[in-house]
Amino acid sequence: FAPSPQSNNISGEQNDSNLPTGRGWMSEHLVQYQGFWLSPKGLKNLMWLQDHFNPRPTDIFLASLPKTGTTWLKALVFATVNRTRHGFSDHPLLTTNPHDCCPFLDAYLHENDPSFLDQNGSPTPRLLSTHVPYALLPDSMTVNRSCRFVYIYRDPKDVLVSKWHFLSNLRPKELPPFPLEEAFELFCQGISHYGPYWDHVLGFWKASLEFPEKILFLKYEDLKEEPFVGVKRLGEFLGYPFSLQEERDGVVEDIVKLCCFENLRNLEVNRTSVHKFSRDSMCMVDNRHFFRKGIVGDWKNCLTAEMIKRLDGITSHKLIASGLLF
Numbered sequence: 001f002a003p004s005p006q007s008n009n010i011s012g013e014q015n016d017s018n019l020p021t022g023r024g025w026m027s028e029h030l031v032q033y034q035g036f037w038l039s040p041k042g043l044k045n046l047m048w049l050q051d052h053f054n055p056r057p058t059d060i061f062l063a064s065l066p067k068t069g070t071t072w073l074k075a076l077v078f079a080t081v082n083r084t085r086h087g088f089s090d091h092p093l094l095t096t097n098p099h100d101c102c103p104f105l106d107a108y109l110h111e112n113d114p115s116f117l118d119q120n121g122s123p124t125p126r127l128l129s130t131h132v133p134y135a136l137l138p139d140s141m142t143v144n145r146s147c148r149f150v151y152i153y154r155d156p157k158d159v160l161v162s163k164w165h166f167l168s169n170l171r172p173k174e175l176p177p178f179p180l181e182e183a184f185e186l187f188c189q190g191i192s193h194y195g196p197y198w199d200h201v202l203g204f205w206k207a208s209l210e211f212p213e214k215i216l217f218l219k220y221e222d223l224k225e226e227p228f229v230g231v232k233r234l235g236e237f238l239g240y241p242f243s244l245q246e247e248r249d250g251v252v253e254d255i256v257k258l259c260c261f262e263n264l265r266n267l268e269v270n271r272t273s274v275h276k277f278s279r280d281s282m283c284m285v286d287n288r289h290f291f292r293k294g295i296v297g298d299w300k301n302c303l304t305a306e307m308i309k310r311l312d313g314i315t316s317h318k319l320i321a322s323g324l325l326f
């Protein structure tokens with residue numbers, strides 16, 4: 001496929017050969033593209049997105065870094081936006097993994113028929129998710145600013161720990177174990193999928209300050225503490241505010257309960273089925289791996305005092321001028 005104006009003459013299959021490479025977290029390396037670290041496949045998907053994706057003004061994008069709460073956000077947004085379509089006793093989320101309710105835009109579309117989203121009768125608004133940093137999104141998604149984004153972020157210490165556990169679970173048995181110390185070092189250097197973590201968060205944060213009506217910025221820890229407030233904010237921001245009657249009828253509570261960690265994790269579909277990131281892809285993940293502990297602060301059980309100090313130091317240094325709090 002042809003390079004886009006944003007793609008710096010990078011084209012098609014051989015496109016990563018001139019880019020800086022960094023050690024990957026699995027068997028493949030990561031490549032650095034315009035300041036962000038992507039897998040070679042992630043880069044290919046990004047090129048596709050930049051060159052071919054046509055957003056609709058009504059699209060809702062769920063943006064995040066991996067392991068910041070994407071699965072939960074997908075469930076909450078799907079349940080909020082579609083609450084008049086589905087009853088809570090036979091809700092699709094009871095039998096479908098949240099990743100199958102809101103597909104990953106870049107990975108899914110690139111490997112499948114690009115017209116998928118128009119052909120499958122997907123209702124308006126389309127709920128699509130992406131890990132792509134704000135700066136690398138195509139102009140069609142950002143400059144016109146017709147689409148809405150919901151961004152979720154999380155304490156980077158929990159993101160690191162969650163990611164390390166997740167990838168350790170997916171690691172092929174023939175590979176040696178991947179020590180947490182190595183994961184920590186790479187994460188601190190920014191070498192992790194769609195990282196550096198802090199730059200990704202800052203990109204969306206700055207955009208949300210500039211266009212607050214288009215980008216909602218949510219924090220995993222706040223959602224855990226006050227899920228009702230979070231769901232009501234989601235409803236309002238997305239143009240689906242909860243009426244007084246709905247509040248009286250406990251609809252917000254129903255959504256919170258449906259999407260809570262314990263409920264989703266214990267569903268048959270999330271205990272035993274497999275998520276395919278794309279139809280032909282070999283990349284399959286047991287749904288259960290998307291639900292590990294679902295708590296705030298598990299880093300206390302895994303990171304040393306020295307690691308905590310260093311990560312917190314990077315976070316304050318990177319974010320000091322931004323006004324963003326962790």
Ligand code: A3P
Binds near residue numbers: 163165291
């Ligand atoms: P832990 O590994 O800390 O448990 P992502 O969805 O972006 O991959 O993030 C995964 C993290 O979100 C995991 O964190 C997972 O357990 C947690 N998670 C998944 N579903 C959740 C839910 N419904 N509520 C809260 N946390 C959830």
